Amino acid sequence: MPGITFKPKAVSKKLLTTLNPRTREIVVNRYGLEKENRMTLEAIGKTYDITRERVRQIENFALASIRKSKDYKEHAFVFDELKSIIKDLGSVVSEDHLMKYISKDPIIQNHIMLYLALHDDFKKHKEDDNFTAHFSVDEVTGNHVRGSLGKLHDGIGEEDLISEEEVFNRFMGHLTELVSEYKNNKDIIKRYLTLSKVIGKNQLNEWGRMTSPHVKARGIKDYAYLIMRRANRPMHFKEVAQEINKTFGKKAHVATCHNELIKDPRFVLVGRGMYGLKDWGHTGGVVRDVITEVLKEAGRPLPKDEVIKRVLVKRVVKPNTVLVNLQNAKHFKKIAGEYTLI
Numbered sequence: 236m237p238g239i240t241f242k243p244k245a246v247s248k249k250l251l252t253t254l255n256p257r258t259r260e261i262v263v264n265r266y267g268l269e270k271e272n273r274m275t276l277e278a279i280g281k282t283y284d285i286t287r288e289r290v291r292q293i294e295n296f297a298l299a300s301i302r303k304s305k306d307y308k309e310h311a312f313v314f315d316e317l318k319s320i321i322k323d324l325g326s327v328v329s330e331d332h333l334m335k336y337i338s339k340d341p342i343i344q345n346h347i348m349l350y351l352a353l354h355d356d357f358k359k360h361k362e363d364d365n366f367t368a369h370f371s372v373d374e375v376t377g378n379h380v381r382g383s384l385g386k387l388h389d390g391i392g393e394e395d396l397i398s399e400e401e402v403f404n405r406f407m408g409h410l411t412e413l414v415s416e417y418k419n420n421k422d423i424i425k426r427y428l429t430l431s432k433v434i435g436k437n438q439l440n441e442w443g444r445m446t447s448p449h450v451k452a453r454g455i456k457d458y459a460y461l462i463m464r465r466a467n468r469p470m471h472f473k474e475v476a477q478e479i480n481k482t483f484g485k486k487a488h489v490a491t492c493h494n495e496l497i498k499d500p501r502f503v504l505v506g507r508g509m510y511g512l513k514d515w516g517h518t519g520g521v522v523r524d525v526i527t528e529v530l531k532e533a534g535r536p537l538p539k540d541e542v543i544k545r546v547l548v549k550r551v552v553k554p555n556t557v558l559v560n561l562q563n564a565k566h567f568k569k570i571a572g573e574y575t576l577i
Contacts, residue, residue, distance in 0.1 A: 238320065238337040241313055243346035244268075250353075253304040254297055257283070261290065262297045266352075267345035298353055307353070314354045317347070318372050321357070325423035326373040327380050329430055330359075333370060366430050376413070383409035384431045388444065391434065396449050396464070402428070402442040438483060439465060455479065455487050456495040459502070460512070469511035469551050472496055506551035518549040522560045525550050526567065527576065536573035 247268055251259045261283070267273035276287040283290075301307050321328055324336065334344040351357040351370060358377070362368040365385070371377035386409045391397065397405075403424060410418055417423045428434065435450055436442045439461055443450040448457040449464075462478045463470055470478075472493040479487035496502045502510045503517040511517035518525045529545040530537065537545070543557045561567050567574050 239316060239347075241316065243338075243343050243350075246310055246313055247346050247349060249306045250301050250304070250310065252306060253300055258293055258297050258300075261293050262349075265290075265294055266349045267342065268349065269342070271341040271345070273345060301353060313350055314356065317350060317354075318356050321370060321372045325380075325417050325420070325426055326376040327371040327430065328369060328426055330368040330370060332426060332429065362432075365433055367432055369430055376417070379410070379412050380427050380430065384427070384434065388431065388433050391442075391444055393444055393447055394449065395447075396437075396441040396443045399436065399440050399442060402434075402436075437461060452483075454495070455485070455492055456499045456501075458483050458485060458487065459492060459496060460499075463502075463510070463512055469505050469509045469517070471508045472510060473508070475510070505549070509551045511551070516549060522546070522550060522552055522556055523563060523566060526557065526560055530567075530574065530576050536570060536575040538573050542574055 251262060254262065261279055263269055264274040264279055264282075265276075274282075276290045279290045280287050320337070321333065324333065328336075334347065337347055338344055351359065356372055358371045358374060360366065360369050360371065360377070366381065383406060387402070387406050390405060403421075406424065406428065407418065410424075433445050434442065435445045437450045437452065441449070441461075445451055449460065452458050452461065458479045459475050462475055462482060466478075473489050475496070476487040476489045476492040479485050479492065493508075496510045497504075501513055503513050503519045505511040505517050518528055525546050526542060529542060529549070533545075539558070539561065542561065543554050546552065546557050547554070561569075561574055564577075566577055568577055
């Protein structure tokens with residue numbers, strides 16, 4: 236069996252021999268040693284007509300009894316092996332990854348969970364708002380990793396999207412106290428990152444805060460943003476819909492996509508059916524409005540070619556369209572070959 240050298244079911248049978256039949260049955264049901272699903276305290280309590288708290292007391296008594304038994308001491312190698320596995324994985328590892336690493340069999344995983352509950356060397360951290368459920372065998376490393384993940388999160392803005400390489404570099408910059416054995420192991424660093432519930436990556440392998448729609452896309456408009464950002468150029472709404480279908484496997488109807496682009500302030504209409512991102516400096520409105528903005532930003536008259544150049548940065552239009560609008564004497568005037576506002 237990959238991951239471990241011992242046979243969990245045989246080990247558990249030995250460890251549980253010290254318990255009376257009812258207590259043994261409660262432990263078996265509580266940890267799912269025979270069936271995949273673990274029974275809750277409440278379900279076990281109803282089975283035996285006792286309270287949840289009484290079930291908890293029996294469970295704790297059973298674990299304490301096992302720890303005092305001869306069989307527990309004789310199976311110390313089991314706990315040593317599990318501790319060695321967790322150390323090899325970085326001394327801090329998510330419950331999900333650890334279980335899958337040891338076995339794909341859910342019942343075998345349940346047996347491993349029993350052993351981890353039996354020995355003080357294994358510290359379980361329950362899932363909370365910031366971290367997934369995970370185990371550690373070295374609290375110094377565990378605290379340092381969790382603290383570094385917190386610093387990484389704080390350094391990422393709500394709207395930020397950064398590359399995987401950049402995430403690694405930033406994270407490594409915080410892991411100043413990590414032993415080189417772990418710090419030089421990219422797989423371990425990746426596993427540390429998966430402990431966080433507040434940092435993650437989207438389907439394009441771009442990282443950011445999990446609260447950001449750029450990471451956890453919630454609809455066509457968010458997928459459209461990711462597509463356009465990756466393309467790094469204005470796109471027609473039909474092309475955006477096609478790329479969403481191809482890249483994310485989402486059914487993006489052309490009309491729906493167009494409506495979302497119209498409503499979302501992140502997008503700006505820059506030509507006939509063409510949209511760009513507001514982040515790029517694109518300006519909405521008619522071409523005359525864009526020219527007005529360009530001249531205001533300049534704060535001085537500009538020659539024709541410079542006006543055209545600056546307008547084309549903000550809008551996808553033909554140069555002649557800009558020239559035609561510059562002839563509007565109600566809004567612009569030409570002085571010594573340069574244009575300014577009326």
